[in-house]
Amino acid sequence: xxxxxxxxxxxxxxxxxxxxxxxxxxxxxxxxxxxTGLGKVVFDELRFHTDxxxxxxxxxxxxxxxxxxxxxxGDNFGCGSSREHAPWALLDFGIRCIISTSFADIxxxxxxxxxxxxxxxxxxxxxxxxxxxxxPENPVLTVDLEAMEITRPQGSTIGFRLDNFxxxxxxxxxxxxxxxxxxxxxxxxxxxxxxxxQPWLYPSAV
Amino acid sequence: xxxxxxLFDKIWQSHLVEVQDDGINLLYIDRHLLHEVLSPQAxxxxxxxxxxxxxxxxxxxVADHNVPTTDRRLGIADPESRLQVETLSLNCEEFGVPIFxxxxxxxxxxxxxxxxxxxxxxxxxxxxxxxxxxxxxxxGALAFGIGTSEGEHVLATQTLRTSQPKNMRVLVDxxxxxxxxxxxxxxxxxxxxxxxxxxGYIIEYAGRAFRDLSMEGRMTVSNMTIEAGARAxxxxxxxxxxxxxxxxxxxxxxxQWEAAVAYWKTLKSDAGAxxxxxxxxxxxxxxxxxxxxxxxxxxxxITGVVPDPQDAPTEAKRTSMRRALDYMGLVPGTKMTDIxxxxxxxxxxxxxxxxxxxxxxxxxxxxxxxxxxxxxVSPGSTLIKQQAEAEGLxxxxxxxxxxxxxxxxxxCLGMNPDRVAPGKRCxxxxxxxxxxxxxxxxxxxxxxxxxxxAAAITGRLTDVRELAG
Numbered sequence: 089x090x091x092x093x094x095x096x097x098x099x100x101x102x103x104x105x106x107x108x109x110x111x112x113x114x115x116x117x118x119x120x121x122x123x124t125g126l127g128k129v130v131f132d133e134l135r136f137h138t139d140x141x142x143x144x145x146x147x148x149x150x151x152x153x154x155x156x157x158x159x160x161x162g163d164n165f166g167c168g169s170s171r172e173h174a175p176w177a178l179l180d181f182g183i184r185c186i187i188s189t190s191f192a193d194i195x196x197x198x199x200x201x202x203x204x205x206x207x208x209x210x211x212x213x214x215x216x217x218x219x220x221x222x223x224p225e226n227p228v229l230t231v232d233l234e235a236m237e238i239t240r241p242q243g244s245t246i247g248f249r250l251d252n253f254x255x256x257x258x259x260x261x262x263x264x265x266x267x268x269x270x271x272x273x274x275x276x277x278x279x280x281x282x283x284x285x286q287p288w289l290y291p292s293a294v
Numbered sequence: 295x296x297x298x299x300x301l302f303d304k305i306w307q308s309h310l311v312e313v314q315d316d317g318i319n320l321l322y323i324d325r326h327l328l329h330e331v332l333s334p335q336a337x338x339x340x341x342x343x344x345x346x347x348x349x350x351x352x353x354x355x356v357a358d359h360n361v362p363t364t365d366r367r368l369g370i371a372d373p374e375s376r377l378q379v380e381t382l383s384l385n386c387e388e389f390g391v392p393i394f395x396x397x398x399x400x401x402x403x404x405x406x407x408x409x410x411x412x413x414x415x416x417x418x419x420x421x422x423x424x425x426x427x428x429x430x431x432x433x434g435a436l437a438f439g440i441g442t443s444e445g446e447h448v449l450a451t452q453t454l455r456t457s458q459p460k461n462m463r464v465l466v467d468x469x470x471x472x473x474x475x476x477x478x479x480x481x482x483x484x485x486x487x488x489x490x491x492x493x494g495y496i497i498e499y500a501g502r503a504f505r506d507l508s509m510e511g512r513m514t515v516s517n518m519t520i521e522a523g524a525r526a527x528x529x530x531x532x533x534x535x536x537x538x539x540x541x542x543x544x545x546x547x548x549x550q551w552e553a554a555v556a557y558w559k560t561l562k563s564d565a566g567a568x569x570x571x572x573x574x575x576x577x578x579x580x581x582x583x584x585x586x587x588x589x590x591x592x593x594x595x596i597t598g599v600v601p602d603p604q605d606a607p608t609e610a611k612r613t614s615m616r617r618a619l620d621y622m623g624l625v626p627g628t629k630m631t632d633i634x635x636x637x638x639x640x641x642x643x644x645x646x647x648x649x650x651x652x653x654x655x656x657x658x659x660x661x662x663x664x665x666x667x668x669x670x671v672s673p674g675s676t677l678i679k680q681q682a683e684a685e686g687l688x689x690x691x692x693x694x695x696x697x698x699x700x701x702x703x704x705x706c707l708g709m710n711p712d713r714v715a716p717g718k719r720c721x722x723x724x725x726x727x728x729x730x731x732x733x734x735x736x737x738x739x740x741x742x743x744x745x746x747x748a749a750a751i752t753g754r755l756t757d758v759r760e761l762a763g
Contacts, residue, residue, distance in 0.1 A: 104617070105610050106489060106589050110728040115709045119360065119374035121334035121381050133730050138716075162610055164490040167523065168728060170425040170439040171332060190490055193459075193525050194425060194439050201443030251457065253318045265343070268320065268451045271312060275348075275453060278311045278322050288546035288554045289324050289418065291351055 090203040091261035095184050096230040097157030100147050101221035105162035109195065112166070112174040126173055127180030148181075151224070158185045158229055160214070160221040165206075166195025175202045185231050187238070189214050200254050203261065205233060207248045217246070233259060298564035301528055302461045302496055305436040305561070309419050311453055321454045324418035325435075328355035328391070328445070329404045330382035331709065332423030336446035337385040347389045348452045354413050355386050355393040358403045359709045363672050363699035366396050375710065389449075402675020402701045405429040405517065405643040409509070410675055412542025416531035416558040421448055426643045426725065427526075428519040432512035433539070434531035434561050436496070439520065459525065460495045460570040463563075467501035470577045473759040475653070476511030477645060477723070477742035479503060480518045481583035485593040486575065492524025495571065498563065499529050503577040509538040510649035517644045518725050521590040531558050582758055584630055585727045585740040587618035592727070594630060596745065596757045602626035621729055622737050623717070630755050633739070637720035638669035638750035639732070640743055641699075642706035645723035646674030648681050650743040655687045657747035657761055663695035664753030670697040670712070672704040696750070708733050721749035 117129045135146045142149045148156060159165075159178070165188040166174060175198045178186070185205045199206045209217065220240050221227045230239040233255060237245045257264060268275075283290050299307075312320040326349075333355070340347070347353060360375035362368075370376040379396060386393035394401045400411065405426050408414040414430045420437035421427060423445040430437035440454065448454060464483060484491075497519050504512060512529055519527030536555050539545045546554045581595040592615075594601065603615035603626070619626065624633070640646070640654050651673060663669045671691050673679040679701055682688055688698045705712040706724035714720045714736035723746050724731075727738035739755060748756040 103610075103613075105614050108589075108726075108728045110707075110726070110731050114730050114734070115707050118331050118709060119372070119378055121338070121378060123335050123338075133734055138734065164493070164523070167489055168425065168726065170423055170427075170441055172335070172423075172442040175441075190493055192490070192523060193493055194441060197444065197456075198441035201441060251316065251318075253314065253316045253455075264455055265339075265345070265447050265450050268447065268453060268455065269345075271320065272451075274311050274320070275322070275451060279452075282322070286417075286554070286557065288550045289352070289415070291544065 089261045092203050092205050092258040094232045098152050099158035099160050099221040099227050099229040100153040100156035101218050102161040106164045108168035109171050109174045113177045118173055123176050126177035130177035130181045157182050160217050161188045163189045165191050167192040170194045172198045175199050175204050213246050298567040300563040300567040318455050321456055323421050323448050323452055325420040326353045326448050327404050327408055327422035330357045330378045331359045332442050334381050335442045339446040345450045347449045350390040353391045355391050356404050357396045359703045361396045361702040362710050363702050363704050399676055403643045406674035412539050412545030417561050425520045426517050429513050429517040431516040431527035432529055438525035462495040462571040463498045463569040465501045465574045466503035466577050468577045470503050474580050475742045476507050476514035478583045480515040481593045482580045484522045484590050487522045489589050489591045490523045492522040495524045496526040497524045508649055510647040530562050588621055588729050596630050600624045600626050600628040634754045635721045635749050636718040637714050638746050639705040639722040640746050641672035641704050642724035644725040645743050648678050651682045651687050654743040654747035655690045657744050658694045659690050661751045663750045667750055667753050669750040672699040673701045675701050721746045
């Protein structure tokens with residue numbers, strides 16, 4: 089996983105609440121066995137007509153937002169399905185950071201597995217950042233995960249919070265399966281105890 | 295005396311392998327379900343890292359999302375869908391994971407077959423790369439959807455790194471009125487909580503309204519917990535739970551069964567246990583529910599009208615409602631029962647079990663589907679399909695003009711060829727009315743199986759109580 093330390097880039101405003109995973113990546117694009125290549129169809133039905141031509145009004149079809157690395161979006165971003173294709177598609181498009189007032193739980197977790205930083209801010213802060221992103225002359229935000237702050241286009245900053253474990257994983261690009269496998273003795277011990285207490289959970293042993 | 299604990303506390307604490315200093319919990323996972331859509335990349339990850347599946351005996355895979363509901367002996371026409379289904383079989387063979395493939399007599403929707411086989415058990419932790427894993431909470435299992443990377447973590451380690459969610463209790467302690475089902479109950483709850491109301495929580499459902507439900511009805515409620523933003527629903531297991539599970543192929547047998555039931559009977563929230571949040575509702579006020587918009591929280595009684603965005607409390611909500619009305623092709627003030635439908639879908643992990651099919655058949659019996667309506671039933675599993683056929687339900691549906699299909703996720707999300715055409719309107723027993731969910735530009739109204747059946751007969755959204763009499 090690619091590290092996330094500091095990112096400076098164009099922020100695209102998506103001033104809608106409840107942007108769901110079906111919008112981010114419609115189901116027909118779930119028929120893949122790969123993680124990559126989904127950027128060209130992210131937000132497919134919002135972004136393209138059925139004939140494949142672009143919908144000019146959609147934000148990611150407009151300059152300078154075609155090259156956006158950050159999304160600023162309304163409440164409850166990523167609600168719906170557990171499809172990790174949603175963060176895979178966003179990442180493949182180039183989005184490394186999403187700022188909203190809240191995220192759906194599964195989507196939120198999925199972001200951290202893919203080097204994407206979801207930042208939760210207050211409604212007032214979101215309004216400010218939405219306005220910043222909506223100025224096509226200079227919609228550039230800088231997100232610093234070490235300092236845990238967002239720098240606005242004119243230079244003022246907004247702080248944010250994140251738990252240490254997730255922050256460390258992003259800062260270091262850690263593979264958490266490798267970390268957990270270092271604790272295999274504890275997992276073995278748990279299973280041995282559970283097998284005594286609830287042997288029916290171990291059908292092969294019954 | 296020990297601190298009173300909730301059911302959630304008991305399950306969570308009995309599955310902690312480790313609590314890290316930073317608050318992250320390493321949670322043991324007892325049961326892992328897989329389907330073909332969200333698992334290929336997890337297996338690929340294992341392969342690239344040279345890792346194995348730690349407990350194939352605690353893992354079960356099934357093909358459900360992409361499978362055709364027409365004659366399966368003909369195979370899958372779409373090459374991408376076919377590759378995904380074949381990849382699941384190959385991965386399961388390589389890693390030694392049990393699988394019900396498309397032609398297996400035990401095949402079905404992953405959240406239907408888990409309980410049906412007795413793979414889902416009270417007091418366990420259950421995960422699946424699928425948000426409707428919440429379904430299994432009906433059995434007193436802590437069950438929640440995860441992403442594919444988390445699924446890979448469970449395959450390799452049988453654990454999850456996670457932080458402890460908050461705990462909400464939804465108490466509905468009076469009986470549901472006639473004509474109302476588990477579907478109406480959960481839609482009303484989502485309408486009250488909102489789609490983000492449960493974010494960060496698991497929800498324990500308590501009270502008579504839930505106890506009165508069959509296991510099928512409880513699964514419907516727990517299934518849609520995710521539509522209120524909460525990853526898991528949870529209900530105390532009781533005699534109905536045990537009766538449902540007894541004798542199932544993967545449930546404990548003999549002396550093991552007795553020991554298991556003795557343990558399961560301890561899985562109750564203690565008197566005085568504390569929740570982070572409590573919500574109380576009266577079932578008596580619930581009428582059959584129907585959605586009007588593009589979020590499951592956009593719900594009204596069937597006796598109501600399409601709401602007016604002007605009445606919404608915030609500008610964000612007004613904007614969202616206007617967008618939803620535009621997508622749905624609806625005008626504020628329209629009576630819900632004046633809205634015609636083009637399609638009716640009875641199926642999905644929410645409402646495709648035998649009780650659902652019986653309820654729909656009761657409405658359909660001796661009647662005919664409206665001439666402009668295309669209606670179909672996709673039972674939740676091949677075994678349910680067989681049971682329904684043994685009861686003659688298939689004949690009732692077919693005689694009325696329904697299509698009687700094989701089991702799978704089908705038109706709930708249209709990954710297979712079962713889709714609602716652009717601009718068409720569907721009364722559906724599924725769980726999501728998102729834009730594009732049942733097909734590009736398709737319009738979905740979520741309802742109970744009986745309400746869907748009633749809409750098929752009249753050709754418009756209908757109060758089932760008018761037909762049921």
